[in-house]
Amino acid sequence: MEKVLGVDIGGTKIRMGIIAADGTILHEEQVPTVIPLYPYLEQHVIRMLIKEPEIASIGIGTHGFVDPKEGKIIYAAETLPGWTGTPVKEWLELATGRRVEVENDANAAALAEAKFGAAKGYGRVVVLTLGTGLGGGIIWDGKLLSGGPHGGAAELGHMILHPNGVQCACGRHGCNEMYVSGTALRRRIKEAGLPYSPPELFEKAKTDSAAREVVEGFTADLAVVISSLQAAFDMDIVIIGGGVSEAADLWMDSLQRQLEPVLLNPLQIEVAQFENDAGILGAALLVLEGE
Template sequence: MAKVLGVDIGGTKVRMGVIDDLGQILYEEQIPTQIPLYPYLEENILRVLAAQPNVSAIGVGTHGFVDPKQGKVIYAAETLPGWTNTPVKEWLEKATGKRVEVENDANAVALAEAKFGAARGLDRVVVLTLGTGLGGGVLWDGKLLSGGPHGGAAELGHMILYPNGVKCACGRLGCSEMYVSGTALRRRIREAGLAITPPELFGNAQTDPKAKQVVEEFTGDLALVISSLQAAFDMEMVIIGGGVSEAADLWMESLQRQLKPMLLNPLDVEVARFENDAGILGAALLVLEQ
């Protein structure tokens, strides 16, 4: 039975898991993201491989624009300083002696949900990961829409939502991820004069009008993003993952209510089946599927 290492690199944490070809997670751990990232990543991957000697290959899902053919990060915003232009595949293959494949992290989530999760059996699916930023993954006729000449295909978080709006880490104004992400929620909470965390916000919205207003504005913007994506992709399903999705039972009704009048056609919106495990499962599938 094949065993591979799936690595999910985000702005605040790195998750690693050993996964078999049935999608079973045999071992997993989480470490905080540290900068400079590459030497820290290599050191921890080598540590896990020493303890898990039967791992045959490594799949990496990472924040940023990725060229999956080269296995190189083309561009990463200041969420991961110094990560731009890192040849992850080349360096890790040299360090470990194992095959390595690299993809954008939201694309990895889309793979996991299509193979094992909420989108199983569907051909056209859009995945949105609401974490530090807003990641996007698109399954088009059963295949990942990824790469592109600059590694920027399906970077849905960098579609402009509000022209001349809040400055994004990419340097432009009004990107969707500045309104629909964990970082955006923290800014909205601060601007509303509330001294609470995003998870507390959703609970408080049941009784606190200020908190409820923040949630309504957040879900309204998420509805705008989804309706625009439907016009582009006419997908069968939208899957929402990332840390913010863990509280979806507290904000999904608000999203559905605001989304309904914006849709061109009926659309299923589901929470990622694997929640935070989707990243390591999808990363593993990069090497399990080939």
């Protein structure tokens, strides 16, 4: 049975999973993200290969702009200091003797949802991951839309929603992720003078009008983001994942109401099937799909 290693690199933790060809997770573990990142990553990948010598190849999903052909990090924000410019594929293939493929983490999550999860069977899919930032992945006629000359294709979090708005980590103002993400929610709550965490906000919105107003502002902006993406891609379905989606049952009705006047055509919206596992499954698919 073919086995591959899927690695999901985030700003605070790295998840690793040994994955079978049918998507079964045979073993998984998590370690904190440590800087400098590359030698630390190599150390843990080699440890996993010692644990399971039958691993044939390695897929890596990572925060940042990625050149998937070269397997190189084009740009990563200060979330991962020193990661920009790292030739991950080249170095890790030399160190392990295995084939290595590298992709943006949100793109990897989109692959997992399209192959095994909530978007299975659909040809055109947009996945939005609402976590610390806003990640995006696009499946176009069954293929991942990624790469570009600067590794920036499908960076949906960095489309501008509000010109001259809140400054983003990318240096520009008004990006989607400054209004539609976990970080954006915390800022909105603070600006409203409310004492809630994001999960508490959605629960309190049932009875607290000030909390409800914050939620409505968030879902209104998310609706505009989805509407703009529909105008560009006319997708079959939108999958919403990331930490904010864990409370989707409390805000989905508000989003659907906000979508009605702005959508060009009816559109199916679903919550991601894989939460924690999307990253490692998608990373594994980078090498499983190409075998």
